[in-house]
Amino acid sequence: MADIDVDDYPSVDAATVRGVPVVDLNDPNAMKLVSHACETWGVFQVVNLGVPGSSLQNIKAQVRSLFCLPSKHKLKVTRLPGSFFGYGRVPMASFFPKLMRSEGFTIIDSSVEHARQL
Structure with a gap:
């Protein structure tokens, strides 16, 4: 499966995109999208969580060191x-x-x- 650029898809239609549904937390329908993803897939990907990029980089470094x-x-x-x-x-x-x-x-x-x- 090719990587999906979530910017190419409005989160309202994320459940129709091939693969795990993507839920944009800035979307006013985010709660409905999470509910739908849980009912239909059982999993979902969250974007625009509001976590600073520096924190994400630190987390990635820690995860990489764990799995290495x-x-x-x-x-x-x-x-x-x-x-x-x-x-x-x-x-x-x-x-x-x-x-x-x-x-x-x-x-x-x-x-x-x-x-x-x-």
Whole structure:
């Protein structure tokens, strides 16, 4: 699937674009779009969240350093059976193999304890 330039599509029509729906939080219909995306897809991408670019760059650098760790380090925080957080295979990867990586690190609340383990 080719990358979709969200600027080419108004968010009102995002659910009709091939791939995961894109919801622009500046759109006055954002709540309806989120509801529709949840009901029809179960996932959606958010744009115009209002997060400063410098914060996003910092997050990307931290994520890159996490996933570049050797497997033996990442496995220290393996997602336990029945758990929703930690390192492991992204549960939805089998549904969206071309849109999602096969490994993931899910954070619920604070990741401080996982960071200490790593």
